[in-house]
Structures are given as structure tokens and as C-alpha cells.
Amino acid sequence: MTTQLASGAVGRGFGDRLILAATIALAIVMVIPMLWAVGLSLKTNQELLVDTQSVLKAPWTLINYYDILIGSGVFRWLLNSIIVSTGMSLGVLVLSSLAGYGFARLEFPGRNVIFVLVLFGLAIPEQAVILVRHQLFSDLDLHNTYAGLMLPGMSAPFGVFLMTQYFKAIPTEIDEAAMLDNASRFKIFWRVLLPMTLPAQATLGIFTFLHAWNDYWWPMVSGTNQQMYTLTVGIASTQQNFAESAGLGYLMAQAVFASLPVLIVYMFFQKYIVRAVSGAAT
Amino acid sequence: MLYVAPFLCLYVILLVYPLFGGFWLSLHKADLFGGRRFVGFENFVRLSNDQVFLGAVGNTFYFILLTVPALAIIGLGLALALNRQTRTAAVLRGVFFSSSVLSVTIVTLLWKVVYAPEGGFVANLLEVFGRPPIPFLSSAELALPAIAITTIWWCIGLPMMLFLAALQQVPRELYEAAALDNAGRWKTLWNVTLPSIRRTFALVLIIEVVLQFQLFGQAYLMTQGGPNNASRPMVLFLFEVGFTRWDVGYAVAAGQILFGFIAIAAFAQYLVARRKEAF
Amino acid sequence: MIRPIAILLSCLALTSCGVQQPPNEIVVQRFFGTCNAQYGTRTDVAAAEGECGIMTTLINKFSAENPDVRVRVSPVAWPGYNQLAAQLAAGDPPDLVTMHLSSIPDYQSRALIEPLGKDLRAVGVDPQGFTAASSAGVNIQGDVFGLPIDNWAPLWHINMNYFRQAGLVKDGKPILPRSPEELLEHARRFKAATGKPYLVQTLAIERASYARNLYTLLMQQNATIFPDPQHIHLQSPEAKRVVDLFRQIYVEDLTTKNLDYAASTNAFINGAGGVFIVGTWLIGDFEAESRRADRPLSNGYTVRPFPQLYAARDATYIDGHAWVMPAKERTPQQRDAVFRLLKFFADNDFEWSRTGHLPAYQAVIDSERFNALPHRREIAKLSATGMTLPASVQRQFPVADIVGEEMSAAITGHKTVDAALADAEHRINDLLFHVL
Numbered sequence: 001m002t003t004q005l006a007s008g009a010v011g012r013g014f015g016d017r018l019i020l021a022a023t024i025a026l027a028i029v030m031v032i033p034m035l036w037a038v039g040l041s042l043k044t045n046q047e048l049l050v051d052t053q054s055v056l057k058a059p060w061t062l063i064n065y066y067d068i069l070i071g072s073g074v075f076r077w078l079l080n081s082i083i084v085s086t087g088m089s090l091g092v093l094v095l096s097s098l099a100g101y102g103f104a105r106l107e108f109p110g111r112n113v114i115f116v117l118v119l120f121g122l123a124i125p126e127q128a129v130i131l132v133r134h135q136l137f138s139d140l141d142l143h144n145t146y147a148g149l150m151l152p153g154m155s156a157p158f159g160v161f162l163m164t165q166y167f168k169a170i171p172t173e174i175d176e177a178a179m180l181d182n183a184s185r186f187k188i189f190w191r192v193l194l195p196m197t198l199p200a201q202a203t204l205g206i207f208t209f210l211h212a213w214n215d216y217w218w219p220m221v222s223g224t225n226q227q228m229y230t231l232t233v234g235i236a237s238t239q240q241n242f243a244e245s246a247g248l249g250y251l252m253a254q255a256v257f258a259s260l261p262v263l264i265v266y267m268f269f270q271k272y273i274v275r276a277v278s279g280a281a282t
Numbered sequence: 283m284l285y286v287a288p289f290l291c292l293y294v295i296l297l298v299y300p301l302f303g304g305f306w307l308s309l310h311k312a313d314l315f316g317g318r319r320f321v322g323f324e325n326f327v328r329l330s331n332d333q334v335f336l337g338a339v340g341n342t343f344y345f346i347l348l349t350v351p352a353l354a355i356i357g358l359g360l361a362l363a364l365n366r367q368t369r370t371a372a373v374l375r376g377v378f379f380s381s382s383v384l385s386v387t388i389v390t391l392l393w394k395v396v397y398a399p400e401g402g403f404v405a406n407l408l409e410v411f412g413r414p415p416i417p418f419l420s421s422a423e424l425a426l427p428a429i430a431i432t433t434i435w436w437c438i439g440l441p442m443m444l445f446l447a448a449l450q451q452v453p454r455e456l457y458e459a460a461a462l463d464n465a466g467r468w469k470t471l472w473n474v475t476l477p478s479i480r481r482t483f484a485l486v487l488i489i490e491v492v493l494q495f496q497l498f499g500q501a502y503l504m505t506q507g508g509p510n511n512a513s514r515p516m517v518l519f520l521f522e523v524g525f526t527r528w529d530v531g532y533a534v535a536a537g538q539i540l541f542g543f544i545a546i547a548a549f550a551q552y553l554v555a556r557r558k559e560a561f
Numbered sequence: 562m563i564r565p566i567a568i569l570l571s572c573l574a575l576t577s578c579g580v581q582q583p584p585n586e587i588v589v590q591r592f593f594g595t596c597n598a599q600y601g602t603r604t605d606v607a608a609a610e611g612e613c614g615i616m617t618t619l620i621n622k623f624s625a626e627n628p629d630v631r632v633r634v635s636p637v638a639w640p641g642y643n644q645l646a647a648q649l650a651a652g653d654p655p656d657l658v659t660m661h662l663s664s665i666p667d668y669q670s671r672a673l674i675e676p677l678g679k680d681l682r683a684v685g686v687d688p689q690g691f692t693a694a695s696s697a698g699v700n701i702q703g704d705v706f707g708l709p710i711d712n713w714a715p716l717w718h719i720n721m722n723y724f725r726q727a728g729l730v731k732d733g734k735p736i737l738p739r740s741p742e743e744l745l746e747h748a749r750r751f752k753a754a755t756g757k758p759y760l761v762q763t764l765a766i767e768r769a770s771y772a773r774n775l776y777t778l779l780m781q782q783n784a785t786i787f788p789d790p791q792h793i794h795l796q797s798p799e800a801k802r803v804v805d806l807f808r809q810i811y812v813e814d815l816t817t818k819n820l821d822y823a824a825s826t827n828a829f830i831n832g833a834g835g836v837f838i839v840g841t842w843l844i845g846d847f848e849a850e851s852r853r854a855d856r857p858l859s860n861g862y863t864v865r866p867f868p869q870l871y872a873a874r875d876a877t878y879i880d881g882h883a884w885v886m887p888a889k890e891r892t893p894q895q896r897d898a899v900f901r902l903l904k905f906f907a908d909n910d911f912e913w914s915r916t917g918h919l920p921a922y923q924a925v926i927d928s929e930r931f932n933a934l935p936h937r938r939e940i941a942k943l944s945a946t947g948m949t950l951p952a953s954v955q956r957q958f959p960v961a962d963i964v965g966e967e968m969s970a971a972i973t974g975h976k977t978v979d980a981a982l983a984d985a986e987h988r989i990n991d992l993l994f995h996v997l
Contacts, residue, residue: 023360023374030435037395067597071598071601095288106283114290118293121298123545123548127537134650136295136299143651157293189285213385214384217499217517220647221643225653227633231387232387232388237636237637237638238636255392259384262384263384315649315671401824419765419821420765504766506766506768509969510969521643526958526959529992
């Protein structure tokens with residue numbers, strides 16, 4: 001392929017191999033914390049209490065994973081995280097596509113002013129509004145609901161900004177051609193333009209999903225009911241207690257267990273994720 | 283208008299209203315559980331005299347300085363090294379992005395057992411070399427840098443991906459022209475690649491500054507802001523004042539300052555990015 | 562156009578139904594950790610050990626004996642107050658919550674928790690039976706706002722094997738210091754003999770133990786900590802003396818450093834030092850460890866109240882745990898279930914005291930079986946020497962956190978002792994001034 005030449009940054013030969021070696025070294029540093037956690041999860045709590053260097057020596061055990069299977073809330077937390085992250089991503093995609101199309105293609109009074117005001121929202125950090133938002137959700141009785149966990153993410157303007165740019169980049173001739181075919185406005189949006197934005201949708205979806213998956217503060221103060229814990233909150237709820245109770249090995253097993261699904265999904269879709277991010281700017 | 287309306291509704295209710303509601307609330311002395319009294323700008327005067335808050339502001343800026351340039355430069359370096367179609371490169375890209383899919387509570391858990399002075403990974407490594415453990419999280423000098431390293435580890439995937447995307451779009455003709463000029467690797471990098479992706483560079487900086495301004499989970503879970511206020515970021519300050527001390531008006535006032543900083547940062551970088559393009 | 566919006570709206574409608582609480586279910590929110598792997602379904606309370614084990618099996622047993630009630634346990638990270646504040650602000654609190662006695666006034670003053678006296682008496686729990694300290698913690702303005710389950714105090718947990726090595730044992734009993742000077746002298750002697758630091762302390766991340774030490778040693782000097790409920794007094798020679806002492810211990814490496822709560826607990830179990838200053842709640846765990854063979858604590862663990870280092874008064878700062886009932890609407894079934902569970906805890910306070918905590922009931926303290934537990938006679942005097950902070954002082958938890966943060970800065974040398982005490986005093990008075 002020509003891309004590798006096209007990058008221009010690396011040619012062949014010694015320098016190339018040096019760069020590769022350095023990158024691989026960095027990658028090893030990158031996975032060390034994960035391997036360390038996996039190692040710890042394969043030892044009994046009692047053994048770790050005495051010495052963590054025993055990680056390198058047999059015997060290893062799956063007892064911690066077995067313990068999770070019989071008595072951890074991690075399944076529920078995982079489920080909640082999946083529901084919330086998926087829901088928020090879908091919501092953001094729908095809202096942003098509609099709004100992006102609206103801002104890019106439609107004429108309505110005050111359009112530009114409104115768009116600028118929406119862009120202004122890019123500078124509003126969630127934390128600056130979180131206390132008032134918390135009171136608002138209390139008044140609306142939305143705490144400890146999935147909607148309560150998803151809605152704040154849907155109000156972020158980043159997706160609208162991205163989709164507007166993307167719709168703007170599509171030549172208007174395409175709309176006009178469709179218009180000649182007597183297609184309705186919505187049909188043009190739905191059948192013609194929307195499919196063309198799929199790469200951007202993928203990017204936006206992935207970013208939103210990750211954001212929702214990793215969000216901590218809002219789920220902590222909104223999903224306070226144990227059945228509504230997301231993974232971040234659930235794992236944190238056991239984190240500070242390990243001296244007196246669950247044990248280091250158990251905690252690590254729980255962390256590994258909780259990370260596995262998303263890592264597996266990620267490995268499967270990695271190619272698409274990379275392509276999506278790259279495609280977004282094309 | 284109909285297309286824009288659903289988003290606008292949410293935007294106004296969940297972002298604009300809380301922003302202005304927050305400004306109004308910040309002029310009050312208010313308890314988390316009811317009871318408020320108008321006090322004008324007293325909360326802001328208090329903030330300007332509050333050593334802990336000022337420390338938190340300093341910590342936040344220091345943290346940005348520690349993380350954002352590193353994220354941009356390492357991200358760019360990785361993108362340059364991995365912008366090729368080999369299997370190894372694909373695997374490595376996967377490795378560097380993998381940490382981004384972990385939640386903050388797992389990230390901090392992993393790094394706590396790396397940093398722990400008793401039985402942590404680094405402590406064990408040092409022990410092999412006969413060295414004493416380093417108290418990463420309980421030393422005032424190391425706490426924030428340690429959190430920064432954790433954060434860089436966690437967040438490096440996104441800048442790398444953004445740079446990779448940008449590199450794919452550098453017009454091939456530019457490289458072909460450079461090759462015709464017999465330009466070397468560094469010269470091509472300096473004269474062709476970097477100028478072509480400066481917009482992305484600005485974008486990465488904006489995104490990361492805004493993201494890292496909001497540091498919370500790592501500090502809350504790893505150090506609780508200590509020792510000696512050395513790792514308490516603004517957001518943690520505002521969380522503690524709001525939910526531990528119930529002094530909501532004061533917390534929201536701190537939130538306004540945070541909003542101000544982020545707005546300034548975003549605007550300044552927007553200007554820089556625009557001037558670069560004009561240039 | 563309409564279709565996607567309709568889909569979105571119906572999705573939202575679906576997701577807005579959260580968790581409905583069945584009419585016979587009560588949510589019990591507690592700290593003390595999670596240990597489902599070990600105790601998840603066990604009901605044999607007598608065989609359980611440690612706070613987490615005993616708490617879990619107690620609740621399991623209650624559920625088994627009361628099949629008509631569903632108890633949903635929600636363990637939270639200690640101390641769980643941020644989460645509780647968020648829940649109360651959201652109007653969706655649990656039915657019962659563990660709370661420190663010192664935090665009850667905060668919630669009581671804002672009418673966030675319900676008075677329990679009448680209903681407790683109705684199910685046969687007599688608040689007159691609480692110990693003096695527990696009673697003082699839950700009684701506010703003539704009513705009872707919590708069911709106390711214990712009192713706790715900072716103790717000296719001692720590794721007798723090392724103490725013997727350092728010649729600090731006489732007639733099988735540890736020799737403890739009676740003055741700050743003696744403490745330093747013992748600590749130096751201990752270090753010379755064993756090569757280990759005398760003290761094991763939780764000096765990193767968690768800051769609660771600093772405040773416990775300071776309060777205790779101020780009380781022993783008869784110092785006034787709170788001249789009035791809105792003001793703390795820390796710029797005093799008494800406070801400086803205490804912080805100077807801990808600074809000296811730190812400077813001379815007579816303590817472990819940089820350990821957080823979990824690490825210091827492990828360190829003591831692994832024989833990192835002579836005395837671990839931590840609360841009553843670990844007696845059970847350490848006692849169990851001392852029965853294991855070939856461990857640093859094997860046959861060599863004992864515990865004592867905080868020694869009296871200042872002549873003025875034999876005193877120790879104490880606090881305690883209680884169940885409180887947040888104000889919210891409940892079905893009669895739920896209310897009934899709550900009080901049945903409270904009665905169950907009142908009846909089983911002996912089991913809970915096996916953790917090491919002091920019972921909240923005078924009858925249990927006086928009972929044979931409590932005194933037959935290991936080391937309980939040693940710490941029995943705490944019910945007389947234990948002192949709480951004045952209940953009129955609000956926000957005691959954040960106050961202790963500030964005390965801890967500033968003391969930590971002074972002890973580790975980031976600030977001078979004077980500056981740290983001045984800052985602590987200023988920050989706390991500012992906080993108390995702004996309590997609405």
C-alpha cells in the first residue's frame with residue numbers, strides 16, 4: 001500500500017527498526033499495569049497479604065473469579081453500564097444528526113445565532129452545572145433511573161458541532177438532485193444524506209460510548225441506588241475497603257472481570273473503530 | 283427548526299438553565315438541604331481568599347501542564363510510528379488505545395497497586411535492585427505527577443487516533459513532491475507532515491485542555507487531594523464543598539470560576555488555531 | 562422526521578422507570594465492606610469474624626428468620642456520606658443507614674432523619690439501656706435519632722513478640738508510656754532492639770486517624786477544643802505539644818510512613834512495627850491472626866486503650882456507629898420491617914461486639930460472655946474514660962478531615978506546626994461560620 005510511504009515519517013532500514021523497537025517497549029510499559037492486575041487476581045488474598053512478589057510463582061488459582069461468580073454485584077453493574085452507554089450513544093446520534101442537518105441545510109430565523117450559542121456550550125464543563133442539574137433532576141424525579149443517567153450526556157453540543165460540520169461538507173448538489181426526484185425533505189435526510197454520514201456517526205458513537213462508560217461523578221450522585229450502580233460506581237464502592245474485607249486478589253479479579261467484556265468488544269471492532277476515527281475527518 | 287428542536291430542548295434544560303441557575307445560586311449562601319440567603323458576591327470574595335481553593339487552581343494548571351503537552355507529543359509520536367499498514371502496527375495501535383476503554387475506577391485501582399509502597403509493582407521492582415520504595419501518592423512532590431502519569435496512560439489513545447486520522451489525509455502529492463526534492467525523513471516531517479496537521483494539533487490541544495481541566499476521579503480515588511493539598515484539583519474542591527460540606531452556593535461559585543477558565547482556554551485556542559490557518 | 566423522535570421518546574419512557582421498591586422491601590445501606598465471597602449466604606453469626614463477616618451474617622440471619630421481609634443490602638465505600646447526601650438531596654434515601662454518632666447532629670438539624678424513640682419502645686428496645694456514651698450520641702432534643710450499635714475508640718494494638726524483644730513486657734503485660742518523653746524513649750529503645758518502627762500509623766490518603774489522636778491527647782490535657790459550637794481552638798500550647806510529638810516520632814523514623822489504611826493494616830499483620838494505633842474494629846481480625854501459626858502476630862497480640870500521656874486526665878476520644886432512618890415515605894410493612902431489624906440488632910449487640918467494638922448496651926458490657934471475650938477487660942475502662950466532642954458541634958466529619966489534612970502537612974514537614982494549626986483553625990472556623 002502506498003499509505004505507508006505516504007506517511008513520510010518513516011522509511012525503511014535501521015531508523016525504522018529503532019522506532020519500532022521503541023514503540024514496542026512503550027507498548028510493554030503500557031500493558032504492565034494490566035498484567036500486574038491479572039497476576040494479582042490469580043493469587044489468594046491470604047498469600048497477597050504476606051507478599052505480592054508471589055505473583056511470579058505458582059500456585060495460581062481461579063478462586064477469586066469463582067468468588068465473583070457466586071457473590072459480586074459486578075454483573076448488574078456491567079448490565080447498567082451497557083444500557084446507559086448504549087442508550088446515551090443512540091440518543092446523541094439521533095439528536096446530533098437531526099440538529100446537524102438542521103443547522104447545515106435548513107434556513108430558519110436566528111439559525112446562525114443559535115448555532116453560535118450552541119457552540120458556546122462546548123466550553124461549559126459538566127462539573128460547573130452538576131449541582132444545579134442534580135437539584136433539577138431531583139425535582140423531576142429522574143434520579144436512579146436510566147433516563148437520569150443518560151440525559152445529561154445527550155445535552156452536550158459536541159455531537160451537534162461534529163455533525164453540522166459533516167453535513168456542511170456534503171455538496172448541496174446531492175440534495176438538489178434528490179429534490180428533482182420529488183423526494184421529501186425528510187426522505188432526503190433519511191435516505192440520502194444520513195447514510196453518507198455513517199463514518200461520523202461511528203466516531204461520535206464511539207466517543208459518546210466511551211464517555212458514558214467512563215463517567216464517574218454523575219452516576220455517583222445520580223444512580224445512588226445499588227441496583228442502578230454503573231460499573232465505575234460499583235467498582236469504586238468496593239475499592240476503599242479491601243483491608244478488612246474483600247481482599248486484594250478479589251478486587252483485582254473483579255477489575256479484570258469488569259474490563260474483559262469491553263476489551264473483547266474493543267478487540268473485535270478495533271479495525272472499525274480505527275477506520276471510524278480516521279474516516280471522520282475525511 | 284423542527285430538526286434542531288429536540289436537541290435544543292435538552293440543551294437549554296440540561297445545560298443552559300443549570301449554567302444560569304448556577305450563576306444565580308452562586309450569589310447565595312445555600313445549604314444542600316434547603317435554606318438560602320442572597321449574599322451578592324461574597325462567595326467569590328471568599329474564594330479569592332481561600333488558600334485551599336487557590337491551591338486547587340494551581341494544581342489544576344500544573345496538572346494540565348504535566349499532561350496536555352505529553353499527551354499531544356506522545357500521541358503524535360505514536361501516530362507517526364504506527365501510521366502503516368502492517369499487522370504489528372495494527373496490534374500496537376490496539377494496545378495503545380486499549381486503556382481508553384477502561385473506566386476511571388479500574389484505572390485508579392490498577393495504578394494504586396502499581397504505586398503502592400507496600401507490595402506495589404514499582405516497589406517490588408525497586409526491591410530487586412535493593413532500593414527503598416517510592417511513596418508516589420503520599421509525597422507532596424510526586425502525588426500530582428503520579429496522577430498525571432496514570433492519566434497519560436489512560437488517555438493516550440484518543441490523541442493518537444486523532445493524529446492517525448489526520449496523517450491519513452495529508453495529500454500524497456506533497457510527499458511525492460518532497461521525495462522529488464530528495465528531502466530526508468526529518469525534513470519531510472518538519473516541512474510537509476507537521477504543517478499539514480497543525481489544525482489537528484490545535485484540536486487535540488483544545489480537547490485535552492478541556493478534558494484535563496476536569497480532573498476528578500483519579501485524584502478523588504487515589505489521593506483524596508492530599509497530601510497537604512498537593513493534588514486537589516478544582517473539581518474535587520467543588521465536589522467536597524458541595525457534597526461533603528453542603529455549602530452549595532460556595533461550590534457553585536467555584537464551578538463558575540472553572541467554567542470561566544475553560545471558556546478562556548477554549549477561546550484562546552480557537553483564536554490560535556484560526557490565526558495559524560490564515561497564516 | 563416523526564419516526565426517530567417517536568422512537569427516541571418511547572426509549573426514554575422505557576428508561577425512565579427506575580427501580581421500584583416492592584412494598585415489603587427495605588434498603589439497608591452500610592459501610593464495613595463487602596465479603597460476599599466468604600459470607601454471602603451464611604447465617605451462622607457465631608462463626609463469622611470481623612466487621613464485614615458479622616454484619617453480613619447478621620443481616621442474612623434476620624432475612625432467614627423474617628421471610629416476609631426483603632432486605633436489600635447496599636454496601637458503600639466508607640464512610641458513604643457523600644453518597645447519602647446525594648441520595649437525600651435527590652429525595653431517594655435508603656431505609657436504614659449506618660452513621661457515626663458524631664454525624665447524627667448534621668442530619669437531625671435538617672430534619673433528614675426520623676426520631677425513633679416511640680417506635681423503638683413499642684418493639685421492646687428501651688433507650689434507657691444504652692450506655693452513657695451511646696445515649697449521648699443518639700439523644701437530641703429529647704428524642705432518640707438512631708439505634709446505637711457500638712462505641713469505638715482509637716486503641717493501641719500491640720505486637721507482643723516485638724515488645725518482648727525490646728524488653729517492654731513485664732509480667733506478661735506490655736509496658737506503655739506514661740508521658741510523651743517516655744513514649745519517645747520507648748520508641749527509640751524499641752527501634753534499637755527490633756530494627757522496626759515503634760508505631761504503625763495510617764498516615765497516607767485517609768486522614769481520620771490524625772484527628773482521633775489529636776482529640777484524644779487534647780482531652781488528656783483538659784484542653785478546650787471547642788470554646789463554642791462555632792469555633793475550634795487549635796492555636797494552643799496543648800495542640801502544639803501533641804503535633805510536635807508526632808512530628809518528632811516521624812522525624813526519628815519511629816513510625817511507618819506513607820501507608821494508607823489498607824497498607825497499614827497489612828503492615829501490622831506482617832510485623833512492620835510494634836503498635837498500631839487504630840480503632841476497636843480490628844481487635845477481632847488481629848485476634849484471629851494471632852491464632853495462626855508462624856506469623857508475626859502468632860501468640861503475640863494484645864490491645865490497650867490509648868495510654869494516658871498527660872497527667873491532667875485519663876481520656877480517649879470515642880465515637881460510635883448507629884443505624885439511622887432517613888425521612889421518607891414508607892409503607893406500614895416497610896416501617897414495621899425497619900423496626901424489626903432494629904430490634905434484631907439491639908438483641909444481637911453481643912455478636913456485633915465480637916468485632917472489638919464496645920457494646921452500646923450496658924447490659925452487654927456487664928455480661929459474662931462479653932467479658933469472657935479476649936482483651937475486653939483491658940479496654941473496659943473506655944466506657945468511663947471515653948469522651949465525645951460536644952454534640953452541638955456540627956459538621957464533625959469534614960472538620961476532622963481538615964484537622965487530618967493540616968496535621969499531616971505538619972507531621973510530614975510540609976508546613977511548620979504553627980502554620981498548620983493556624984490554617985486548620987482558620988479553615989474549620991470558616992467552615993463552621995458558613996454552616997447555614
